[in-house]
Amino acid sequence: MRLSVRLCLAALAIYAAAALFGEVQYRVARFRDVTPAYNVVDTSARYQPPSAAHWLGTDNLGRDVGLRLIQGARIAFHVGIMTSLIAIPLGVVLGLLGGYFGGRVDSVVVWLCATVASMPGLLFILAISMVVGQGLLGIYMGIGFTTWVGVCRTIRAEVMKHADRAYVQAARTLGYSHARIMFRHILPNVAHIILIQFSIRFPAAVSTEVFISFLGIGVEGEPSWGIMINNARLRLWQGVWWEMTFTTLAIFTLVLAFNQLADYLRDRLDPALRSER
Secondary structure, eight states: OOHHHHHHHHHHHHHHHHHHHHHHHHHHHHHHTOOOGGGOOOGGGTTOOSOSSSTTOBOTTSOBHHHHHHHHHHHHHHHHHHHHHHHHHHHHHHHHHHHHHOHHHHHHHHHHHHHHHHSOHHHHHHHHHHHHOSSHHHHHHHHHTTSOHHHHHHHHHHHHHHTTSHHHHHHHHTTOOHHHIIIIIIGGGGHHHHHHHHHHHHHHHHHHHHHHHHTTOSOSSSOOHHHHHHHHHTTGGGTOOHHHHHHHHHHHHHHHHHHHHHHHHHHHHOHHHHHHO
16 A cells, blocks of 8 residues: 555544544533533634644634634545435436446436436535525535446446346346345446546535535535634735645645545556556
8 A cells, every 4th residue: 555545544544533522522512501612712812823721823813713613524434425325326317327227217317317417516515505495415415416426437437348248148047036136236336437426426525515615605604614714814914924825735635635535446446457567
């Protein structure tokens, strides 16, 4: 395993640990019905640069930037995982149906993909968020129901390659049902694509959530990275650089780690690339 991949895995493990710590902190505060530490206002500690008391400094309300970054990681993992649980199964099922059956079923799947892909993605996400309501649920549904097209197209193309192979023909000859052939025979052979798609979709979903929250239509009352960037940009002219710097660095590192991991998984799992080696 390359050193860069090991570093990426270590970075992702740190992010996951931070997200888990943030989840515990959030749940405990809700259970005790108290203001979480990352939302406690202390006007006497406003605009403090990084120090021993506050490693990453404080914001305009005296809130600890480090604690708020941890909560941002919690929200990022929520968004990345939940939207993937919506988009990937939807894309996989439609891709299996279209690639396996072909004909009219495939035409319907292609039409659905073309229809969703033709819609402005951001506006569609904002529309769903407005209907469902601001907050994480609207973000989950908005991103999840608008980003399954790429997964569907990739799975469909791969299933079309497998549909006429010998092991599928043998299964048909033995009288196996279509569902069994698709989910017990073909799906395991395209599972590597699902893993690669997850590693690609996760950072894309996080970036989308950051942008939506930056516009003020995402999470409410919680320190999303997009909200932190929106607040920090107003104070750069005052020399308060640490909130913007550390938040941007956190997003950059997470996206970079997932992108490197996606490249590694593709190199290791893609049969075409393995045969070339």
